[in-house]
Amino acid sequence: MEIILGYWLDSKIYPDELHGETASVGKVFTGFHGLVNILEMQFGLSFPEIADSIRIAEWQATITKVDNGQKPYSNSFKTDSWNTARELKNRRDELVLAGWNPKIQRGGGKWIEAIAEIEIANIEHSHGFADRVCSLFKLLKQQFLPLSINKITIIDEDESLWENWVIEMIELLKLNGVTIEKMPLQPLDLPTPPVTDLQKIKAALYDSKIDVSNLELTNDGSFIILRSEQEWDAADFLISWLQQHGDDNTVLINNSNNLLLTELFHRRGLPTTEIQNYSKWRSALQVLPLTIETYWKPARVDRMMELLTLPISPIPRRLCTKLANSLAQEPGIGGEKWNDAIDNAVTEIEELWIAEGLNQIQVKKRIADLQEKIDLWINHEYYDPVEGIPCEIIEKICRKIGSWAFARNNFEPNSIFAQIYTITNELILGLRTLNIENINQLQLANILDSILGAGSKLDGYIAESASWTSVQHPGAIWGQANTVLWWDFTDHSSTNLHKWSDSERHFLQLHDILLSAPEQIRRRENLSWHNALRFAKEKVILFLPSKVRGEDVKAHPLLDEIRFALSKLNTEEHQLTIYAEELRKNENVKMIDITFKRHPITTQPIPGSIRQWTIPKQKVKLRDKESATSFESVLSCTLQWTLRYGANIRSSNALSLPNESVMLGNLGHAILERLIKENKFTNNIDIQQVTGEIFDNLVPKMAAMLLLPENQSLLRKVRRDLQKSMHQFATFLENTGVSITETEGIYSKQWKDNINFEGRLDLIGKTTSGRTMLFDAKWSRRPSNYKTRLQEGSIQLALYHWLLSTSEEDFIPVAYFMLQSGDFFAVADEDIPPQYHVESFSMNETLQTVRTEITKVTNSLINGVAVATGIEEEGAEESIFKPVCRFCEYQNLCGVGR
Ligand code: SF4
Structure with a gap:
């Protein structure tokens, strides 16, 4: 076997392995991770793949044992144990990879000592990449092992920039008889004097022998900086360019794994490379996190709604639909509607099983199973986020979801179900490793986050055959290409290069533990960027948007070096810059050496508004x-x-939680109804206190969203408002002597031949003179709107008044009662004190208008006009x-x- 080895060759490379040659067995291009895999395979070493979450859990469990509250990590561990454990484990891996052994190299400062203490205490730990490399070292140090690698050819310019463990591994391979060669540095091959702009820039950057001070750039299109405000303008240019010029000598550097770019490629009919786009929001993947979220206090009805409306879940569909409908009306858990929904669903499901022909024993068994599901997903305890939830409950949830996913995968094989099965097992293993009884919300969320990782890979973004090659990093270009296109030429640097202090580095160095120095890492990166320019023969285009996904971004650091080269050529960056938005401005656009022809699409204007609509005559009439x-x-x-x-x-009946006004209106109505039914509007009862108690009892069942921490001030306000308004209701009854005789009564009456009118009347009362009185209770942020409505003639009250009247001359007192403010707006009547009166039309007058207008509009409908x-x-x-x-x-x- 012959290996071509380079620091950046672990992903897709250019030129590819074949490099235009016929396929040959035994020649491999790889980076260091690939090299480790090859060696392990050749030595017959095999380690089961250990999820990072399990290793973090091991570290967290060990830290819990050794932490006495005085350690350097104690404070952060107390606040966020998972992420602290992850960070310490990552540092340990870096040390171990560099050759550190805590039993040999003692000391090094409080952090290294703390990590050493944990490492020693973590006796039976699982193996990560660093441990795998250590095992390889042990074998390689034995020497003369049977290795079927003849030669390793290194393509990197400067191996001293490698991490120390790789340098050491190459040395050991040499001792084991592997020939190590270095690929000669490919010459720049620049003509003297350089001709194109690209050649001149390369000369200024890389060839000090060429005097570039007298050279002038001609804007020949061989070097372009393409700027754009947003990514999609730049993408438009890139796609247009690839459509015209993309060939097998073109390399596209795209390290942004960009879903937007992939979609735009597809839209314009271009093939894309595989993108590793993952989503943790795929519905099946959400079953576990959503189920767990519904177990915390206060009850999250929004999360429950999400869980119930997932397209795929282990909860029976009929139960989900009924419960989701109940939440859409009353967003709470355990209320009347909620319990009815469960009962109805169970009855219907049972009837279905009987209809299917199941016998009594089978039905009984299935009912027991259904009840278990209801207890697990619907009727369960709620746990305090800080005190935590017993791990055994999370295990139970995991087992249920795991076996559901396993069964689904057998029935309908899909990697996402297999992944759910793995995730549930990993969580169980992680919890057992932690060895704790209860786990709090933050810890659990961190573990879950770590296990779910980026989520599940999105289907449909597979590699497609394209004439050009896409690489993720400029370092992956190791041979000449005619054109190099660098998509998203922005600064992506985020690595913390200073996590080790100078004294820690000094200590490690004294003990031959050589970590890569920040300047070494920077130099390694920097050299790799230059591959994009060095290996480009004819053209380089750098795509530089100002914003990516709406966020301002900085230009790639390589641009500073290019600017420096341009200054040697007495040129400024803007002379080589073109702006992608120009593409949108004209039909034919010439940008340096590239001409784009654009074809306008014909558009159809949206029709204007229409007041008068023609409908079929004699068809549309009252029901x-x-x-x-x-x-x-x-x-x-x-x-x-x-x-x-x-x-x-x-509009479609999308299941969603009701808006705030509807929710609070329902809650207010329910409280008023309960106060009346329980006869609380009597003199010796503290109505505000009773209202508060009923409110506290009903909120979790009807308006659980109010209990969320962010809604606490709204909760208090609504409670106060309702206490005050119910007090005013009591005062009204006291002032007027009106008694409530009926709530939510349904009345109907003949409106016209064959047309019946029906209404549900909120409250009906009796005045002191024995007359019937009608109330309509409303929740509104602007109570005065209802006053205006009464003044202008309320259709609803006029119709309800008619429903209750025994004759056209009958006159019944009517009033709006505002649930939020406690206001009463009543039509003037001798049985109601004047302070409640609103100057308005009488109900009979309004009814007359309603009758006349109904006749008019229905005639218009009959005649075919809406x-x-x-x-x-x-x-x-x-x-x-x-x-x-x-x-x-x-x-x-x-x-x-x-
Ligand atoms: S009420 Fe009538 S005019 Fe107003 S939006 Fe609806 S259909 Fe149009």
Whole structure:
């Protein structure tokens, strides 16, 4: 076997292994990780793959044992034990790889000593990469082992920049009879004098023998800096360029693993390289983290909703749908709707099994299994995030999800199910390694995060055959290419080069433990960047956006060296810079030596808004059963009514938690109803206290979102508001002597031939004079809106008034009660004290208007005309009842929203 070895050759390289030759067995291009794998294989060493999370858990467990609170890591370990353990383990790996042995090299400062203490205490630890390298060293030091490697050819210019363990390994391989050769440095091959801009820049950078001070750049397109505001402009240029010129002598450096670029390539019909794009948000992968999140206090109904609406999960679908529907109405757990949803789902599932022909014993067994699922996913305990959750419960969850994933994988093989199975096992193993009874939320989240890693690989981004070659790093270019395109020429440096102090380095050096020095690392990186220029024969284009994913980015550090070279050539960067947005401005764009022809696409303007709509005559009319909501709709906008009730066109019923107003309105109604039913509006009861108690009891069941830490001030405010408003309700009853006789009563009455009208009336009471009184309770941030509504004529109250009346002359006191503010807005009546009165039309007057208008609009519908009254038109008749277009789901259809 012959190995071509280079620091950056562990990923895709250019030229590839064949380099235009016929395939030959036994010639391998690789980096150091690949070399370690080859040696292990040849020595028959095999180590089971150990997940990093398991090694971190081992370190965390050992640190827990040795930490006496006085260690340098004690404080950070107390705050975030997982990440502290990870950092210490990583430092240990770096030391071990450099040859450190804590039993031999003692001392070195508080951090090295602390790491040594943990390492010694961590007796039966799993092996990571550093340990694998140590095992290889032991074997290589024995010498004359049977190695079938004839020759290693090193392509790197300066091996002294390698990490020390690699240098040592190469020495040992030499002693083991492997021939080590160095590939001669490829000459620059520049003509004298240099002709193209690229050659001149290369001469300024690499050939001190050539006097470049008299050379002038001609802007010949051989060296281009392409700047853009955003990535997609640059991508547009790159794709257009590749479509015209991309060939097998073109290398694209793309280390950003860029999903956006891949998508844009696909959109324009270009092949892409494989991108390692992972997502932890793939729905099946979310089952475990979401389940765990629903176990913490306070109950997270939003997370529960996510869990219930996952497209794939181990929870029975029927149960999920019913519970999600219940949450969509009452966002809480354990309330009436929630419990009903569980009961109904169990009954329906049982009926289904019976219908399938299962016998009683089988049904009983399945019911027991279903109950176990309900207990695990739905009706479980909640745990304090700081005190933690018993590890045995997490294990139980993992086992359930693991066996579900295992079964799914057998039934429908998919790597994601296999991955879930592995993840659940890793979590169980990690928890057992920690050897603790309870685990807190932060620790658990860190472990899970580490196990899930980047998530599951996204399908559909596989390598496609392209004439050009893509590499991830400029160091992976080791031979000449006509063109080098460097995508995302920005600064990606993030490595902390200063984690070891000078005194620690000094100590290690004294003991022959040689860590790579920061300047060595920087030099190694720097040399590799230059490959992009050195190996480019004809053209280099550097793609430099100002923003990546909306964030400002800095130019790659190599640009400073290029600027320096340009200064030697008396040129400035902007002379070689072109701007990608120019592409969008003209049909034919010439950019230095490249001409792009752009073809405009024809666009179709969106139709304008339409006020008057033609509909089939005699088809759209009032239904057999009507309600106040439907009448309000038809009176304010016949188009809205036609679409909703005539054509049955609705926005999709996406399951989501209700908005805040709906949730608080439901909660307020429920509290009021309970106070009435439990007869709490009597003199000797402290209504505020009772309201507070009912509120505390109902919030987890109906409005659990209020319990989240970020909603604490809202929770207190709503509690106070409701206490105050219920107190005002009690005062109203006391001042007026009105008694409540019925809540949520359903009434119906004949509106016209064949049309029945039905309404659910919030509260019905009796005045001191024995008359019926009607209340409608509302939750609104702007209570005064309801006062205005009453003043202008409330359709709903007029219709409910009619429902309760025994004759057209009957006159019943009516009032709005505002649940948030406690305000009462009542139509003037002798049985209601004047402070509650609002000057308004009488209910009978409003009803008369409603009748007249209903006849008018229904006639218009019968005659085939529906009017979008929210669209203004000169000369059009104004409707008495105005539509509220901002809440209408047909805005985009009629044109109001455009
Ligand atoms: S947006 Fe306004 S005008 Fe348009 S359909 Fe809805 S209510 Fe009618």
